[in-house]
Amino acid sequence: MLNTNGLHVAVVGATGAVGKQMLDMLSESALPIKELTLLASKRSAGKTILFKETEITIKEALPEAFEGIDIALFSAGGSISKQLAPEAVKRGAIVIDNTSAYRMDDGVPLVVPEVNENELFNHQGIIANPNCSTIQMVAALEPIRKSYGLKRVIVSTYQAVSGAGLSALEEMETQSRDVLDGKNTQPNILPVKGDDKHYQIAFNAIPQIDKFQENDFTFEEMKMINETKKIMGDSGLKVTATCVRLPIATSHAESVYIEVDNEGDASAPDIKRLLSEAPGVVLQDDPKQQVYPMPVDAVGKKEVFVGRIRKDPDYAGGYHMWIVSDNLLKGAAWNSVQIAESLVKLGIIKA
Amino acid sequence: MLNTNGLHVAVVGATGAVGKQMLDMLSESALPIKELTLLASKRSAGKTILFKETEITIKEALPEAFEGIDIALFSAGGSISKQLAPEAVKRGAIVIDNTSAYRMDDGVPLVVPEVNENELFNHQGIIANPNCSTIQMVAALEPIRKSYGLKRVIVSTYQAVSGAGLSALEEMETQSRDVLDGKNTQPNILPVKGDDKHYQIAFNAIPQIDKFQENDFTFEEMKMINETKKIMGDSGLKVTATCVRLPIATSHAESVYIEVDNEGDASAPDIKRLLSEAPGVVLQDDPKQQVYPMPVDAVGKKEVFVGRIRKDPDYAGGYHMWIVSDNLLKGAAWNSVQIAESLVKLGIIKA
Known part of the structure; x- marks a missing residue:
C-alpha cells in the first residue's frame, strides 16, 4: 500500500530497462511514497503496471503531467530530459536525471550518496545520476x-x-x-x-x-x-x-x-x-x-x-x-532512488 | 607434396587445439619439409591426419620417436615438454616448445621473430614460444x-x-x-x-x-x-x-x-x-x-x-x-612455425 502522507513520485521512462528497475527499487525503498505517477511515450500511455499491489496506468510524459510531483526520476534518454526536466522543475519537482544531459553542468550536483551526498544541498532543481560505469x-x-x-x-x-x-x-x-x-x-x-x-x-x-x-x-x-x-x-x-x-x-x-x-x-x-x-x-x-x-x-x-x-x-x-x-541497479535505478532517500534524510525535501 | 630434400619435422600434441593449427600453419609455410611425424598420447596413436594430400599416422610420443627429427614443435602441455623435450634434444632435434615449461630458463631463447629473432643464435636445443597474450x-x-x-x-x-x-x-x-x-x-x-x-x-x-x-x-x-x-x-x-x-x-x-x-x-x-x-x-x-x-x-x-x-x-x-x-595462430601455432622458418633463414639449421 502507498502511504497517505509522503511524496508524490514520478518515473519518466517507466517501460525501459532502467525504468523497470526503478519501480523495483522504489518498492523496496524506505522512501515515503504517497502517490506514484508513471510517465512514458504516447505509445505506452494507457498500459498499466502493478506497483505494490496497486495497478498504475501509464500517462503520456507531457509538461502538465508534472503538476504536484515532488520528485521526478528521469530515465527516458537525454533528449526527453532536456525537454521535460525544466518543465518538471518549473512545477516544483526535484528532478533526479539518469541521462547524461545535465551531468557536467555547473549547479547540477552529480551524486553517488556514499561519496558526495552533501552536494545535494547545492541543487537548483536538477540532480544528475552519474554514468553506470x-x-x-x-x-x-x-x-x-x-x-x-x-x-x-x-x-x-x-x-x-x-x-x-x-x-x-x-x-x-x-x-x-x-x-x-x-x-x-x-x-x-x-x-x-x-x-x-x-x-x-x-x-x-x-x-x-x-x-x-x-x-x-x-x-x-x-x-x-x-x-x-x-x-x-x-x-x-x-x-x-x-x-x-x-x-x-x-x-x-x-x-x-x-x-x-x-x-x-x-x-x-x-x-x-x-x-x-x-x-x-x-x-x-x-x-x-x-x-x-x-x-x-x-x-x-x-x-x-x-x-x-x-x-x-x-x-x-x-x-x-x-x-x-x-x-541497472547501483549503476542506475538504485543510485537514483538512493539520491531520493538522501533528499529526505538530509531534510532537503519534506515528506 | 612433401619435399625430398628438407627437414624432418615433428609435431607433439597434434590432436590438440594448437596442434591442429600447427599443421595448418606448416602446410601454408615456406619451410622445406621432407617428412612430418605426428606424435600424441597413446590414446590417439594409430589415427590418421591428412597433411598436404598425404595421410599421416599418429605415433605415440615416446623418446625413440625423435630419432632423425630436425625440428620438434611441442604443444602437449608442460609435463610432456618437461619429460620429452630433453629426449628430443638428446637425439639431435631443435625443440620449439609452446608450453611454459622452459620459457624463463637461462639458455632458452624466448622468441617472437619480429622482436628478437637473433636470440635464436643462443639456443642450446630448446627454444620457447611465449605465452599467447x-x-x-x-x-x-x-x-x-x-x-x-x-x-x-x-x-x-x-x-x-x-x-x-x-x-x-x-x-x-x-x-x-x-x-x-x-x-x-x-x-x-x-x-x-x-x-x-x-x-x-x-x-x-x-x-x-x-x-x-x-x-x-x-x-x-x-x-x-x-x-x-x-x-x-x-x-x-x-x-x-x-x-x-x-x-x-x-x-x-x-x-x-x-x-x-x-x-x-x-x-x-x-x-x-x-x-x-x-x-x-x-x-x-x-x-x-x-x-x-x-x-x-x-x-x-x-x-x-x-x-x-x-x-x-x-x-x-x-x-x-x-x-x-x-x-591459436600468432599466439601459438604461427609464432612456432615462424621460429622454425627463422632457424632456416638465419642458417641455424640446414634444410
Whole structure:
C-alpha cells in the first residue's frame, strides 16, 4: 500500500530497462511514497503496471503531467530530459536525471550518496545520476582516496549489453543462438544504435561504447574521466579509460589501476580492510579460495563488489582491483532512488 | 607434396587445439619439409591426419620417436615438454616448445621473430614460444619501444576460451545454449581445469586465468609480466597485468596502456605510422569510420591488429591501444612455425 502522507513520485521512462528497475527499487525503498505517477511515450500511455499491489496506468510524459510531483526520476534518454526536466522543475519537482544531459553542468550536483551526498544541498532543481560505469568505480575508490589520496586512475571496462537497452539485450540473445547454430546474423543495434555501422556482439568484444569524440576517446570514456573528477571534487585527479562492450547481459566489470598519493601508508591488506568497511561495498577477495567478483553473481544486487586487490610489483603506490556491480541497479535505478532517500534524510525535501 | 630434400619435422600434441593449427600453419609455410611425424598420447596413436594430400599416422610420443627429427614443435602441455623435450634434444632435434615449461630458463631463447629473432643464435636445443597474450602485445609494442623507449606497460586482457583448450570451448558452447534456454548448467572446466572451483563462462567474465601465485597475481599475469621483460631484453621495464577470461571463442584482445621514455618525440599519429609499417602488425584505427580491431575479425589471421591508439589527455607520454590477435595462430601455432622458418633463414639449421 502507498502511504497517505509522503511524496508524490514520478518515473519518466517507466517501460525501459532502467525504468523497470526503478519501480523495483522504489518498492523496496524506505522512501515515503504517497502517490506514484508513471510517465512514458504516447505509445505506452494507457498500459498499466502493478506497483505494490496497486495497478498504475501509464500517462503520456507531457509538461502538465508534472503538476504536484515532488520528485521526478528521469530515465527516458537525454533528449526527453532536456525537454521535460525544466518543465518538471518549473512545477516544483526535484528532478533526479539518469541521462547524461545535465551531468557536467555547473549547479547540477552529480551524486553517488556514499561519496558526495552533501552536494545535494547545492541543487537548483536538477540532480544528475552519474554514468553506470562511473558510479561503481567511485564508490569503490572513495574510501581509498579518503585514506591515502589518489593520483591516477587507469580503467579498462568489461560492460554488459543491458546498458544499451532492452533491444540490445534481445539482439545479443538472438545473435548468440544464430552463431551457435552456424547461421548468418545481421547486427542492427550495437555498438551504438544511432551510429553508421553495427557489429556482432555475440562471442565478441567491441571497443566502442557511445560515439567517438574529437580526441578519439568515446563519449562513454569521457564520461568516466570527467564525471569521476566532478564527483570526487578533484579536477587534478588524472583519470583515463578504455570502455569495451562484451557479451554479458547484466553487470559491468572494471579492471582498475590506481596510484595512491601516500604510498608509504598504503598496502593491499589495508585497502582490503578499508573496502570491507565501506558503505555499499562488498569485498570478495580470497585468491586461494578462488573468490573474486563476477558479473553473473552481481545481478540483482545493490552493492558494488571488489576483489583481485594487489600491489603492482614494479611500481610503488600502484594497485590493481576488479570492480563489479549491477549496471541497472547501483549503476542506475538504485543510485537514483538512493539520491531520493538522501533528499529526505538530509531534510532537503519534506515528506 | 612433401619435399625430398628438407627437414624432418615433428609435431607433439597434434590432436590438440594448437596442434591442429600447427599443421595448418606448416602446410601454408615456406619451410622445406621432407617428412612430418605426428606424435600424441597413446590414446590417439594409430589415427590418421591428412597433411598436404598425404595421410599421416599418429605415433605415440615416446623418446625413440625423435630419432632423425630436425625440428620438434611441442604443444602437449608442460609435463610432456618437461619429460620429452630433453629426449628430443638428446637425439639431435631443435625443440620449439609452446608450453611454459622452459620459457624463463637461462639458455632458452624466448622468441617472437619480429622482436628478437637473433636470440635464436643462443639456443642450446630448446627454444620457447611465449605465452599467447604476451606475443601479440610485444609484437605491437616493439616498434614503439625501438623509437621512443618504453617505461611502463599496464595491460588488461579480454581472453578467448580456446586458450584453455577444445574441451573449454565445448563447455562454453553447451553452457551458452543452456543459459539461453533457461536451463541450469554445471561448469566443469573453466577457469582452470585442475583448480577446485569451476565457474560459468557463458555471458560472464572470469578474472582468473591459470592458478593464483603467492603475490595474488595469476600465473597468466606473471607470464605476461616476466616474458615481456625477457623478450624485450629490459629487466627494468615496468609491466603489470590483469588477465580475464571472456565468452569469446578465439582471439585475445588487450587494453594496453603504455608510458614512453621520450615523450616529447612521440604522438598518436607517429605511433600509428610506426605500427602501420611494422612487420606482422596491421593498423585498424579510424574512429570516424568505426574501424578498430575485434576478436571475430581476427580469427584465422596471422597478424596482430592494433587500434584505438590515443594519448592520455592527463599524462604526458601516456598512450592507450587495443591489440587483437588469433590466440591459436600468432599466439601459438604461427609464432612456432615462424621460429622454425627463422632457424632456416638465419642458417641455424640446414634444410
